[in-house]
Amino acid sequence: MDIISKYNYIIYIILMMIGFYTMIRKNNMVKKLIGMNIFQTAIILFYISIGAKRGGAIPVVDPAIAEVVARDIVNPLPHVLMLTAIVVSVSVTGVALATMLKIYKAYGSIDEDQILERVKQHEL
Protein backbone atom coordinates (compact mmCIF):
# COMPACT_ATOMS: atom_id res chain seq x y z
CA MET A 1 0.00 0.00 0.00
CA ASP A 2 2.92 2.22 0.82
CA ILE A 3 4.19 2.23 -2.71
CA ILE A 4 0.79 3.06 -4.22
CA SER A 5 0.44 6.13 -2.06
CA LYS A 6 3.70 7.38 -3.57
CA TYR A 7 2.28 7.13 -7.09
CA ASN A 8 3.86 10.43 -8.16
CA TYR A 9 7.34 8.89 -7.89
CA ILE A 10 6.23 5.93 -9.99
CA ILE A 11 4.77 8.26 -12.60
CA TYR A 12 7.99 10.24 -12.75
CA ILE A 13 10.00 7.12 -13.47
CA ILE A 14 7.52 5.99 -16.14
CA LEU A 15 7.58 9.44 -17.77
CA MET A 16 11.36 9.50 -17.65
CA MET A 17 11.61 6.13 -19.37
CA ILE A 18 9.13 7.22 -22.06
CA GLY A 19 11.21 10.30 -22.72
CA PHE A 20 14.46 8.35 -22.70
CA TYR A 21 13.08 5.73 -25.10
CA THR A 22 11.79 8.42 -27.47
CA MET A 23 15.11 10.24 -27.50
CA ILE A 24 17.11 7.13 -28.27
CA ARG A 25 14.78 5.13 -30.50
CA LYS A 26 12.99 7.64 -32.73
CA ASN A 27 14.49 8.86 -35.99
CA ASN A 28 12.35 11.94 -36.38
CA MET A 29 14.09 14.90 -34.78
CA VAL A 30 10.89 16.58 -33.60
CA LYS A 31 9.96 13.37 -31.82
CA LYS A 32 13.41 13.28 -30.24
CA LEU A 33 12.92 16.81 -29.03
CA ILE A 34 9.49 15.96 -27.58
CA GLY A 35 11.10 12.99 -25.85
CA MET A 36 13.68 15.34 -24.39
CA ASN A 37 10.93 17.60 -23.07
CA ILE A 38 9.11 14.68 -21.47
CA PHE A 39 12.38 13.61 -19.86
CA GLN A 40 12.92 17.06 -18.40
CA THR A 41 9.31 17.32 -17.26
CA ALA A 42 9.65 14.01 -15.42
CA ILE A 43 12.48 15.47 -13.37
CA ILE A 44 10.40 18.55 -12.64
CA LEU A 45 7.65 16.24 -11.35
CA PHE A 46 10.20 14.53 -9.11
CA TYR A 47 11.36 17.81 -7.59
CA ILE A 48 7.81 19.05 -7.10
CA SER A 49 7.00 15.79 -5.30
CA ILE A 50 9.91 16.28 -2.89
CA GLY A 51 8.53 19.60 -1.73
CA ALA A 52 4.85 18.75 -1.63
CA LYS A 53 3.04 17.72 1.55
CA ARG A 54 -0.41 16.27 1.92
CA GLY A 55 -2.60 19.04 3.26
CA GLY A 56 0.32 21.45 3.46
CA ALA A 57 -0.33 25.18 3.50
CA ILE A 58 1.13 27.60 0.98
CA PRO A 59 4.54 28.85 2.04
CA VAL A 60 3.50 32.42 2.80
CA VAL A 61 4.02 33.17 6.47
CA ASP A 62 1.33 35.33 8.03
CA PRO A 63 2.91 37.66 10.61
CA ALA A 64 -0.31 37.48 12.60
CA ILE A 65 0.37 33.81 13.36
CA ALA A 66 3.07 33.69 15.93
CA GLU A 67 4.27 30.16 15.47
CA VAL A 68 5.36 28.66 12.18
CA VAL A 69 5.28 24.89 12.07
CA ALA A 70 7.43 23.73 9.18
CA ARG A 71 5.59 20.41 9.05
CA ASP A 72 2.36 22.12 7.95
CA ILE A 73 3.87 24.17 5.17
CA VAL A 74 4.89 23.05 1.69
CA ASN A 75 8.64 23.32 1.09
CA PRO A 76 8.95 26.05 -1.54
CA LEU A 77 12.63 25.60 -2.39
CA PRO A 78 12.35 22.66 -4.83
CA HIS A 79 9.49 24.46 -6.56
CA VAL A 80 11.57 27.58 -6.99
CA LEU A 81 14.47 25.52 -8.31
CA MET A 82 12.13 24.10 -10.92
CA LEU A 83 11.34 27.57 -12.21
CA THR A 84 15.01 27.77 -13.16
CA ALA A 85 14.92 24.27 -14.60
CA ILE A 86 11.91 25.25 -16.74
CA VAL A 87 13.81 28.26 -18.06
CA VAL A 88 16.76 26.01 -18.91
CA SER A 89 14.49 23.52 -20.62
CA VAL A 90 12.80 26.24 -22.68
CA SER A 91 16.13 27.65 -23.83
CA VAL A 92 17.47 24.21 -24.76
CA THR A 93 14.28 23.59 -26.74
CA GLY A 94 14.68 26.93 -28.47
CA VAL A 95 18.26 26.24 -29.48
CA ALA A 96 17.30 22.73 -30.62
CA LEU A 97 14.45 24.08 -32.78
CA ALA A 98 16.74 26.68 -34.37
CA THR A 99 19.34 23.98 -35.07
CA MET A 100 16.65 21.80 -36.57
CA LEU A 101 15.62 24.62 -38.92
CA LYS A 102 19.22 24.87 -40.11
CA ILE A 103 19.33 21.11 -40.64
CA TYR A 104 16.07 21.20 -42.59
CA LYS A 105 17.40 23.99 -44.82
CA ALA A 106 20.56 22.00 -45.53
CA TYR A 107 19.05 18.55 -46.11
CA GLY A 108 15.32 19.10 -46.68
CA SER A 109 14.39 16.56 -44.04
CA ILE A 110 14.26 16.06 -40.31
CA ASP A 111 14.38 12.27 -40.46
CA GLU A 112 17.77 10.99 -39.34
CA ASP A 113 17.94 8.09 -41.78
CA GLN A 114 17.16 10.32 -44.75
CA ILE A 115 19.65 12.92 -43.57
CA LEU A 116 22.38 10.31 -43.18
CA GLU A 117 21.69 9.14 -46.74
CA ARG A 118 22.00 12.70 -48.00
CA VAL A 119 25.18 13.25 -46.02
CA LYS A 120 26.69 10.22 -47.75
CA GLN A 121 25.58 11.55 -51.15
CA HIS A 122 27.18 14.92 -50.38
CA GLU A 123 30.44 13.29 -49.47
CA LEU A 124 30.63 11.10 -52.56
Added chain:
Amino acid sequence: MNSNIPVLVLASPLLGALAVNLLGKISKKHVTPWTLGSLVLSAAGSYVVLAKVLRHGTFTYTVGGWNPPYGIQLVLDPLSAIMLAVVSTVALIATGVALPSIKKEMLNRSHLFFSLYLILVSGMMGLVITGDAFNLYVLLEIVSITSYGLIAMGKGGRAPLASFNYIIMGTIGACFYLLGVGYLYLMTGTLNMEDIASSLSGLYGSPTVAAAFCFIMIGLLIKMGFFPLHGWLPNAYSYAPVGASVLIAPLMTKITVYLMIRILFRIFTPDFIFAAHSGIRHLVVWVAALGVIAASVIALNQKNFVRMLTYVIIAEVGYMVGGIWLGNTEGLTGTIFHIINDAFMTVCFFSVAAALLYRVGTTRIENLHRLFEKMPLTMAVLVVGALSVVGVPPLCGFFSKWYLLLGGFAAHHYGFVIALIFSSAANAVLFFRVLEAAFSKDEMTQPEDAHAEEGGEASGREDAPAFMIPSLVAVAVALILLGLNAQTVVSQLVQRAILNL
Protein backbone atom coordinates in the same frame (compact mmCIF):
# COMPACT_ATOMS: atom_id res chain seq x y z
CA MET B 1 36.48 46.65 -4.24
CA ASN B 2 39.28 44.19 -3.60
CA SER B 3 36.94 41.73 -1.95
CA ASN B 4 34.58 41.74 -4.93
CA ILE B 5 37.16 40.52 -7.40
CA PRO B 6 35.81 36.92 -7.68
CA VAL B 7 32.45 38.12 -8.93
CA LEU B 8 34.00 40.80 -11.15
CA VAL B 9 36.02 38.09 -12.87
CA LEU B 10 32.70 36.50 -13.85
CA ALA B 11 30.90 39.74 -14.61
CA SER B 12 33.53 41.17 -16.93
CA PRO B 13 32.98 38.77 -19.87
CA LEU B 14 29.24 38.84 -19.26
CA LEU B 15 29.09 42.63 -19.60
CA GLY B 16 31.56 42.35 -22.47
CA ALA B 17 29.10 40.03 -24.22
CA LEU B 18 26.37 42.65 -23.92
CA ALA B 19 28.67 45.37 -25.28
CA VAL B 20 29.89 43.21 -28.15
CA ASN B 21 26.34 42.36 -29.11
CA LEU B 22 24.98 45.93 -29.04
CA LEU B 23 28.01 47.84 -30.34
CA GLY B 24 28.89 45.12 -32.85
CA LYS B 25 25.55 45.73 -34.54
CA ILE B 26 26.63 49.31 -35.24
CA SER B 27 30.13 48.54 -36.37
CA LYS B 28 32.27 45.41 -36.45
CA LYS B 29 35.20 47.51 -35.28
CA HIS B 30 33.94 47.25 -31.70
CA VAL B 31 34.06 43.45 -31.56
CA THR B 32 37.81 42.99 -31.13
CA PRO B 33 38.54 45.57 -28.39
CA TRP B 34 35.54 44.63 -26.25
CA THR B 35 36.12 40.90 -26.51
CA LEU B 36 39.81 41.12 -25.75
CA GLY B 37 39.38 43.86 -23.16
CA SER B 38 36.86 41.99 -21.04
CA LEU B 39 38.89 38.78 -21.17
CA VAL B 40 42.12 40.56 -20.24
CA LEU B 41 40.33 42.10 -17.27
CA SER B 42 38.99 38.80 -16.05
CA ALA B 43 42.35 37.09 -16.57
CA ALA B 44 44.03 39.81 -14.50
CA GLY B 45 41.35 39.37 -11.83
CA SER B 46 41.86 35.62 -11.78
CA TYR B 47 45.60 36.04 -11.19
CA VAL B 48 44.90 38.40 -8.28
CA VAL B 49 42.54 35.78 -6.84
CA LEU B 50 45.13 33.02 -7.30
CA ALA B 51 47.83 35.10 -5.60
CA LYS B 52 45.47 35.85 -2.72
CA VAL B 53 44.54 32.19 -2.27
CA LEU B 54 48.17 31.09 -2.34
CA ARG B 55 49.12 33.67 0.24
CA HIS B 56 46.16 33.57 2.62
CA GLY B 57 44.51 30.24 1.91
CA THR B 58 40.95 29.37 0.96
CA PHE B 59 38.28 32.05 1.07
CA THR B 60 34.66 32.23 0.04
CA TYR B 61 32.57 34.92 -1.56
CA THR B 62 28.91 35.24 -0.70
CA VAL B 63 26.92 36.37 -3.71
CA GLY B 64 24.54 39.23 -3.04
CA GLY B 65 25.07 39.08 0.72
CA TRP B 66 22.76 36.03 1.09
CA ASN B 67 24.50 33.78 3.53
CA PRO B 68 24.83 30.05 2.91
CA PRO B 69 23.18 27.56 3.11
CA TYR B 70 20.43 29.65 1.47
CA GLY B 71 22.56 31.92 -0.68
CA ILE B 72 25.09 31.01 -3.34
CA GLN B 73 28.71 30.85 -2.38
CA LEU B 74 31.79 31.07 -4.58
CA VAL B 75 34.51 28.87 -3.12
CA LEU B 76 38.09 29.85 -3.89
CA ASP B 77 40.39 27.12 -2.67
CA PRO B 78 43.78 26.48 -4.30
CA LEU B 79 42.34 24.02 -6.82
CA SER B 80 39.49 26.23 -8.00
CA ALA B 81 41.74 29.30 -8.11
CA ILE B 82 44.24 27.40 -10.28
CA MET B 83 41.41 26.28 -12.56
CA LEU B 84 40.11 29.85 -12.75
CA ALA B 85 43.52 31.09 -13.85
CA VAL B 86 43.89 28.25 -16.37
CA VAL B 87 40.43 28.89 -17.84
CA SER B 88 40.96 32.62 -18.20
CA THR B 89 44.45 32.21 -19.69
CA VAL B 90 43.41 29.55 -22.18
CA ALA B 91 40.34 31.61 -23.11
CA LEU B 92 42.56 34.61 -23.77
CA ILE B 93 44.95 32.57 -25.93
CA ALA B 94 42.02 31.02 -27.80
CA THR B 95 40.51 34.43 -28.45
CA GLY B 96 43.66 35.63 -30.17
CA VAL B 97 43.18 32.79 -32.62
CA ALA B 98 39.40 32.90 -32.85
CA LEU B 99 39.13 36.62 -33.72
CA PRO B 100 40.92 36.53 -37.11
CA SER B 101 39.54 33.11 -37.96
CA ILE B 102 35.91 34.07 -37.28
CA LYS B 103 36.29 37.43 -39.03
CA LYS B 104 37.41 35.56 -42.10
CA GLU B 105 34.67 32.93 -41.88
CA MET B 106 31.65 35.06 -40.93
CA LEU B 107 32.30 38.76 -40.62
CA ASN B 108 28.62 39.70 -40.61
CA ARG B 109 27.81 37.51 -37.67
CA SER B 110 31.02 37.98 -35.71
CA HIS B 111 29.32 40.11 -33.05
CA LEU B 112 26.77 37.35 -32.45
CA PHE B 113 29.50 34.75 -32.33
CA PHE B 114 31.57 36.64 -29.80
CA SER B 115 28.69 37.53 -27.53
CA LEU B 116 27.95 33.79 -27.21
CA TYR B 117 31.66 33.14 -26.85
CA LEU B 118 32.01 35.55 -23.94
CA ILE B 119 28.96 34.14 -22.15
CA LEU B 120 30.54 30.70 -22.56
CA VAL B 121 33.78 31.90 -20.94
CA SER B 122 31.85 33.51 -18.12
CA GLY B 123 29.88 30.30 -17.57
CA MET B 124 33.05 28.20 -17.51
CA MET B 125 34.64 30.41 -14.89
CA GLY B 126 31.49 30.31 -12.79
CA LEU B 127 31.40 26.53 -13.08
CA VAL B 128 34.90 26.33 -11.67
CA ILE B 129 34.31 28.40 -8.54
CA THR B 130 30.67 27.87 -7.58
CA GLY B 131 29.99 26.21 -4.25
CA ASP B 132 26.33 25.41 -4.81
CA ALA B 133 25.21 22.14 -6.37
CA PHE B 134 22.16 23.59 -8.13
CA ASN B 135 24.00 26.68 -9.30
CA LEU B 136 26.47 24.26 -10.84
CA TYR B 137 23.64 22.71 -12.87
CA VAL B 138 22.52 26.10 -14.13
CA LEU B 139 26.06 27.08 -15.12
CA LEU B 140 26.59 23.69 -16.75
CA GLU B 141 23.55 24.40 -18.90
CA ILE B 142 24.67 27.96 -19.69
CA VAL B 143 27.97 26.56 -20.89
CA SER B 144 26.26 23.80 -22.85
CA ILE B 145 23.62 25.99 -24.50
CA THR B 146 26.21 28.50 -25.68
CA SER B 147 28.36 25.65 -27.01
CA TYR B 148 25.37 24.21 -28.89
CA GLY B 149 24.88 27.60 -30.51
CA LEU B 150 28.56 28.12 -31.34
CA ILE B 151 28.91 24.64 -32.81
CA ALA B 152 25.78 25.04 -34.93
CA MET B 153 27.31 28.17 -36.50
CA GLY B 154 29.71 26.00 -38.53
CA LYS B 155 29.49 25.75 -42.29
CA GLY B 156 27.08 23.45 -44.10
CA GLY B 157 24.61 20.96 -42.69
CA ARG B 158 26.98 18.76 -40.69
CA ALA B 159 27.59 21.38 -37.99
CA PRO B 160 23.92 21.77 -36.93
CA LEU B 161 23.49 18.01 -37.19
CA ALA B 162 26.42 17.47 -34.82
CA SER B 163 25.05 20.19 -32.58
CA PHE B 164 21.63 18.50 -32.43
CA ASN B 165 23.16 15.21 -31.34
CA TYR B 166 25.16 17.09 -28.74
CA ILE B 167 21.95 18.75 -27.51
CA ILE B 168 20.27 15.39 -27.00
CA MET B 169 23.27 13.79 -25.28
CA GLY B 170 24.12 16.93 -23.31
CA THR B 171 20.57 17.22 -22.01
CA ILE B 172 20.55 13.61 -20.88
CA GLY B 173 23.80 14.27 -19.02
CA ALA B 174 22.56 17.45 -17.40
CA CYS B 175 19.24 15.86 -16.41
CA PHE B 176 21.04 12.95 -14.76
CA TYR B 177 23.12 15.43 -12.82
CA LEU B 178 19.99 17.34 -11.80
CA LEU B 179 18.29 14.15 -10.69
CA GLY B 180 21.32 13.23 -8.59
CA VAL B 181 21.28 16.63 -6.94
CA GLY B 182 17.57 16.12 -6.25
CA TYR B 183 18.34 12.86 -4.43
CA LEU B 184 21.04 14.59 -2.39
CA TYR B 185 18.61 17.36 -1.53
CA LEU B 186 16.08 14.76 -0.51
CA MET B 187 18.58 13.29 1.96
CA THR B 188 20.24 16.43 3.28
CA GLY B 189 17.83 19.32 2.69
CA THR B 190 20.54 21.61 1.40
CA LEU B 191 22.24 22.50 -1.86
CA ASN B 192 25.44 24.04 -0.57
CA MET B 193 28.32 21.62 -1.25
CA GLU B 194 30.00 21.98 2.13
CA ASP B 195 26.68 21.58 3.86
CA ILE B 196 25.78 18.48 1.86
CA ALA B 197 29.16 16.97 2.70
CA SER B 198 28.74 17.53 6.42
CA SER B 199 25.17 16.14 6.53
CA LEU B 200 26.14 13.20 4.36
CA SER B 201 28.80 11.76 6.64
CA GLY B 202 26.34 9.56 8.54
CA LEU B 203 24.47 8.44 5.44
CA TYR B 204 27.08 6.60 3.41
CA GLY B 205 25.20 3.31 3.57
CA SER B 206 21.96 4.76 2.23
CA PRO B 207 20.84 3.48 -1.18
CA THR B 208 19.48 6.94 -2.01
CA VAL B 209 22.94 8.44 -1.65
CA ALA B 210 24.37 5.66 -3.81
CA ALA B 211 21.71 6.42 -6.45
CA ALA B 212 22.52 10.13 -6.28
CA PHE B 213 26.19 9.33 -6.70
CA CYS B 214 25.55 7.15 -9.77
CA PHE B 215 23.29 9.72 -11.43
CA ILE B 216 25.75 12.58 -10.89
CA MET B 217 28.72 10.56 -12.10
CA ILE B 218 26.96 9.27 -15.23
CA GLY B 219 25.79 12.80 -15.99
CA LEU B 220 29.33 14.14 -15.76
CA LEU B 221 30.81 11.22 -17.71
CA ILE B 222 28.40 11.97 -20.58
CA LYS B 223 29.28 15.66 -20.48
CA MET B 224 33.01 15.01 -20.57
CA GLY B 225 32.90 12.51 -23.42
CA PHE B 226 34.24 9.54 -21.45
CA PHE B 227 34.90 6.63 -23.79
CA PRO B 228 31.69 4.63 -24.21
CA LEU B 229 29.63 7.84 -23.88
CA HIS B 230 31.73 9.94 -26.26
CA GLY B 231 29.53 9.59 -29.36
CA TRP B 232 28.64 13.27 -29.64
CA LEU B 233 32.15 14.65 -29.22
CA PRO B 234 34.09 14.03 -32.46
CA ASN B 235 31.43 15.45 -34.78
CA ALA B 236 30.62 18.40 -32.55
CA TYR B 237 34.24 19.48 -32.22
CA SER B 238 35.30 18.83 -35.80
CA TYR B 239 32.36 20.45 -37.63
CA ALA B 240 32.20 23.50 -35.35
CA PRO B 241 33.79 26.68 -36.66
CA VAL B 242 37.43 26.39 -35.63
CA GLY B 243 37.12 29.65 -33.68
CA ALA B 244 34.60 27.89 -31.43
CA SER B 245 36.40 24.57 -31.07
CA VAL B 246 39.63 26.33 -30.12
CA LEU B 247 37.82 27.47 -26.96
CA ILE B 248 35.45 24.56 -26.33
CA ALA B 249 37.78 21.63 -27.00
CA PRO B 250 40.54 22.56 -24.55
CA LEU B 251 38.28 23.64 -21.74
CA MET B 252 34.95 21.80 -21.66
CA THR B 253 36.26 18.29 -21.06
CA LYS B 254 38.88 19.44 -18.57
CA ILE B 255 36.41 21.50 -16.58
CA THR B 256 34.09 18.52 -16.34
CA VAL B 257 36.95 16.35 -15.10
CA TYR B 258 37.69 19.04 -12.53
CA LEU B 259 34.03 19.01 -11.48
CA MET B 260 34.28 15.28 -11.02
CA ILE B 261 37.25 15.74 -8.66
CA ARG B 262 35.38 18.48 -6.85
CA ILE B 263 32.21 16.44 -6.38
CA LEU B 264 34.05 13.27 -5.43
CA PHE B 265 36.23 14.91 -2.82
CA ARG B 266 34.17 17.84 -1.59
CA ILE B 267 30.69 16.30 -1.54
CA PHE B 268 31.11 12.55 -1.25
CA THR B 269 34.60 12.41 0.34
CA PRO B 270 37.12 9.60 -0.28
CA ASP B 271 35.70 7.45 2.54
CA PHE B 272 32.50 7.03 0.60
CA ILE B 273 34.01 6.35 -2.82
CA PHE B 274 37.13 4.41 -2.12
CA ALA B 275 36.15 2.53 1.01
CA ALA B 276 32.45 1.81 0.65
CA HIS B 277 32.31 1.32 -3.12
CA SER B 278 35.73 0.03 -4.14
CA GLY B 279 34.28 -2.28 -6.80
CA ILE B 280 33.15 0.69 -8.89
CA ARG B 281 36.60 2.17 -8.59
CA HIS B 282 38.33 -0.71 -10.39
CA LEU B 283 35.61 -0.84 -13.01
CA VAL B 284 36.05 2.85 -13.84
CA VAL B 285 39.83 2.53 -14.14
CA TRP B 286 39.47 -0.49 -16.45
CA VAL B 287 36.93 1.29 -18.63
CA ALA B 288 39.21 4.34 -18.73
CA ALA B 289 42.13 2.16 -19.82
CA LEU B 290 39.99 0.55 -22.54
CA GLY B 291 38.81 4.00 -23.60
CA VAL B 292 42.37 5.30 -23.90
CA ILE B 293 43.35 2.37 -26.12
CA ALA B 294 40.19 2.47 -28.24
CA ALA B 295 40.34 6.23 -28.80
CA SER B 296 44.02 6.01 -29.76
CA VAL B 297 43.29 3.26 -32.27
CA ILE B 298 40.42 5.24 -33.81
CA ALA B 299 42.65 8.33 -33.94
CA LEU B 300 45.15 6.36 -36.00
CA ASN B 301 42.49 5.83 -38.66
CA GLN B 302 41.63 9.50 -39.11
CA LYS B 303 42.58 11.37 -42.26
CA ASN B 304 41.77 14.84 -40.97
CA PHE B 305 43.97 16.63 -38.46
CA VAL B 306 41.09 18.15 -36.45
CA ARG B 307 39.14 14.91 -36.36
CA MET B 308 42.24 13.10 -35.20
CA LEU B 309 42.59 15.67 -32.40
CA THR B 310 39.06 14.97 -31.17
CA TYR B 311 39.98 11.33 -30.55
CA VAL B 312 43.20 12.42 -28.84
CA ILE B 313 40.98 14.48 -26.51
CA ILE B 314 38.84 11.43 -25.75
CA ALA B 315 41.99 9.45 -24.93
CA GLU B 316 43.16 12.24 -22.61
CA VAL B 317 39.80 12.21 -20.81
CA GLY B 318 40.45 8.53 -20.19
CA TYR B 319 43.87 9.39 -18.67
CA MET B 320 42.40 11.90 -16.29
CA VAL B 321 39.36 9.92 -15.17
CA GLY B 322 41.56 6.87 -14.68
CA GLY B 323 43.99 8.97 -12.67
CA ILE B 324 41.27 10.14 -10.31
CA TRP B 325 39.86 6.69 -9.71
CA LEU B 326 43.23 5.08 -9.07
CA GLY B 327 42.59 6.42 -5.61
CA ASN B 328 46.11 7.48 -4.64
CA THR B 329 47.91 10.80 -4.37
CA GLU B 330 50.20 10.18 -7.34
CA GLY B 331 47.25 9.51 -9.62
CA LEU B 332 45.41 12.59 -8.42
CA THR B 333 48.54 14.75 -8.74
CA GLY B 334 48.95 13.47 -12.27
CA THR B 335 45.32 14.17 -13.09
CA ILE B 336 45.31 17.74 -11.80
CA PHE B 337 48.63 18.51 -13.45
CA HIS B 338 47.37 16.89 -16.64
CA ILE B 339 44.22 19.04 -16.59
CA ILE B 340 46.47 22.11 -16.72
CA ASN B 341 48.87 20.67 -19.30
CA ASP B 342 46.22 19.19 -21.52
CA ALA B 343 44.26 22.45 -21.63
CA PHE B 344 47.39 24.15 -23.00
CA MET B 345 48.27 21.28 -25.35
CA THR B 346 44.78 21.15 -26.83
CA VAL B 347 44.60 24.90 -27.30
CA CYS B 348 48.01 24.62 -29.00
CA PHE B 349 46.76 22.05 -31.52
CA PHE B 350 43.53 23.84 -32.26
CA SER B 351 45.39 27.14 -32.71
CA VAL B 352 47.64 25.45 -35.23
CA ALA B 353 44.57 23.99 -36.93
CA ALA B 354 43.02 27.47 -37.09
CA ALA B 355 46.20 28.89 -38.64
CA LEU B 356 46.25 26.06 -41.17
CA LEU B 357 42.59 26.61 -42.07
CA TYR B 358 43.29 30.32 -42.43
CA ARG B 359 46.21 29.89 -44.83
CA VAL B 360 45.86 26.46 -46.43
CA GLY B 361 42.07 26.13 -46.19
CA THR B 362 42.09 22.47 -45.18
CA THR B 363 43.24 20.23 -42.37
CA ARG B 364 43.22 16.97 -44.33
CA ILE B 365 46.58 15.42 -43.52
CA GLU B 366 47.27 14.39 -47.13
CA ASN B 367 46.86 18.00 -48.30
CA LEU B 368 49.38 19.44 -45.89
CA HIS B 369 52.54 19.94 -47.92
CA ARG B 370 55.68 21.99 -47.60
CA LEU B 371 54.39 23.67 -44.49
CA PHE B 372 57.79 23.91 -42.88
CA GLU B 373 58.82 26.23 -45.69
CA LYS B 374 55.54 28.05 -45.82
CA MET B 375 54.62 28.46 -42.15
CA PRO B 376 57.75 27.78 -40.08
CA LEU B 377 56.48 29.40 -36.89
CA THR B 378 53.15 27.53 -36.86
CA MET B 379 54.93 24.28 -37.50
CA ALA B 380 57.45 24.98 -34.73
CA VAL B 381 54.55 25.46 -32.32
CA LEU B 382 52.99 22.21 -33.55
CA VAL B 383 56.30 20.39 -32.96
CA VAL B 384 56.42 21.68 -29.37
CA GLY B 385 52.81 20.58 -28.77
CA ALA B 386 53.39 17.19 -30.39
CA LEU B 387 56.51 16.50 -28.32
CA SER B 388 54.56 17.45 -25.24
CA VAL B 389 51.59 15.19 -25.93
CA VAL B 390 53.88 12.28 -26.80
CA GLY B 391 55.68 12.87 -23.49
CA VAL B 392 59.22 13.94 -24.30
CA PRO B 393 60.95 14.93 -21.03
CA PRO B 394 61.60 18.66 -20.99
CA LEU B 395 57.98 19.37 -21.95
CA CYS B 396 55.04 19.37 -19.57
CA GLY B 397 53.15 16.39 -21.02
CA PHE B 398 55.89 14.08 -19.78
CA PHE B 399 55.61 15.05 -16.13
CA SER B 400 51.86 14.63 -15.74
CA LYS B 401 52.04 11.30 -17.54
CA TRP B 402 54.89 10.30 -15.25
CA TYR B 403 52.74 10.91 -12.18
CA LEU B 404 49.85 9.03 -13.75
CA LEU B 405 52.18 6.09 -14.42
CA LEU B 406 53.46 6.20 -10.84
CA GLY B 407 49.85 6.19 -9.66
CA GLY B 408 49.09 3.20 -11.89
CA PHE B 409 52.03 1.26 -10.46
CA ALA B 410 51.19 2.22 -6.88
CA ALA B 411 47.61 1.00 -7.33
CA HIS B 412 48.78 -2.14 -9.21
CA HIS B 413 46.62 -1.22 -12.18
CA TYR B 414 48.91 -2.50 -14.89
CA GLY B 415 46.14 -2.35 -17.49
CA PHE B 416 46.02 1.41 -17.03
CA VAL B 417 49.82 1.65 -17.23
CA ILE B 418 49.85 -0.31 -20.48
CA ALA B 419 47.07 1.88 -21.88
CA LEU B 420 49.06 5.03 -21.09
CA ILE B 421 52.20 3.72 -22.75
CA PHE B 422 50.25 2.46 -25.74
CA SER B 423 48.56 5.83 -26.13
CA SER B 424 51.89 7.67 -25.95
CA ALA B 425 53.24 5.45 -28.70
CA ALA B 426 50.07 6.01 -30.74
CA ASN B 427 50.42 9.77 -30.29
CA ALA B 428 54.00 9.57 -31.51
CA VAL B 429 52.83 7.83 -34.69
CA LEU B 430 49.91 10.25 -35.15
CA PHE B 431 51.91 13.42 -34.89
CA PHE B 432 54.86 12.01 -36.78
CA ARG B 433 52.48 11.35 -39.69
CA VAL B 434 51.21 14.94 -39.60
CA LEU B 435 54.70 16.38 -39.39
CA GLU B 436 55.92 14.09 -42.16
CA ALA B 437 53.09 15.23 -44.43
CA ALA B 438 53.87 18.84 -43.58
CA PHE B 439 57.53 18.26 -44.38
CA SER B 440 56.90 16.61 -47.74
CA LYS B 441 56.87 18.29 -51.12
CA ASP B 442 53.75 18.80 -53.20
CA GLU B 443 54.23 16.08 -55.80
CA MET B 444 55.65 12.98 -54.27
CA THR B 445 55.54 11.19 -57.63
CA GLN B 446 57.44 13.77 -59.65
CA PRO B 447 60.48 14.85 -57.72
CA GLU B 448 62.00 16.78 -60.66
CA ASP B 449 58.90 18.92 -60.96
CA ALA B 450 58.88 19.70 -57.30
CA HIS B 451 62.50 20.65 -57.49
CA ALA B 452 61.83 23.04 -60.36
CA GLU B 453 58.91 24.53 -58.53
CA GLU B 454 60.98 25.18 -55.47
CA GLY B 455 63.12 27.70 -57.32
CA GLY B 456 60.14 29.50 -58.76
CA GLU B 457 58.10 29.64 -55.59
CA ALA B 458 60.74 30.66 -53.10
CA SER B 459 58.63 33.55 -51.83
CA GLY B 460 55.76 31.22 -50.84
CA ARG B 461 56.41 31.85 -47.18
CA GLU B 462 53.20 32.94 -45.58
CA ASP B 463 52.92 32.26 -41.89
CA ALA B 464 49.89 32.53 -39.60
CA PRO B 465 48.16 35.93 -39.60
CA ALA B 466 49.88 38.48 -37.37
CA PHE B 467 46.98 38.50 -34.92
CA MET B 468 47.39 34.78 -34.20
CA ILE B 469 51.15 34.90 -33.63
CA PRO B 470 51.09 36.14 -30.00
CA SER B 471 48.74 33.29 -29.08
CA LEU B 472 50.81 30.68 -30.87
CA VAL B 473 54.03 31.88 -29.28
CA ALA B 474 52.39 32.20 -25.85
CA VAL B 475 51.06 28.67 -25.88
CA ALA B 476 54.42 27.20 -26.95
CA VAL B 477 56.18 29.17 -24.22
CA ALA B 478 53.58 28.03 -21.69
CA LEU B 479 54.15 24.38 -22.60
CA ILE B 480 57.91 24.75 -22.23
CA LEU B 481 57.70 26.74 -18.98
CA LEU B 482 55.24 24.30 -17.42
CA GLY B 483 57.65 21.51 -18.30
CA LEU B 484 60.79 23.23 -17.03
CA ASN B 485 59.08 24.28 -13.79
CA ALA B 486 57.17 21.03 -13.34
CA GLN B 487 58.67 20.43 -9.90
CA THR B 488 57.60 23.87 -8.67
CA VAL B 489 54.14 23.63 -10.20
CA VAL B 490 53.53 20.25 -8.60
CA SER B 491 54.82 21.16 -5.15
CA GLN B 492 53.50 24.75 -4.99
CA LEU B 493 50.18 24.41 -6.77
CA VAL B 494 49.00 20.86 -7.35
CA GLN B 495 49.96 19.34 -4.01
CA ARG B 496 48.59 22.31 -2.11
CA ALA B 497 45.38 21.90 -4.04
CA ILE B 498 45.19 18.25 -3.04
CA LEU B 499 45.91 19.00 0.61
CA ASN B 500 43.03 21.46 0.63
CA LEU B 501 40.51 19.09 -0.91
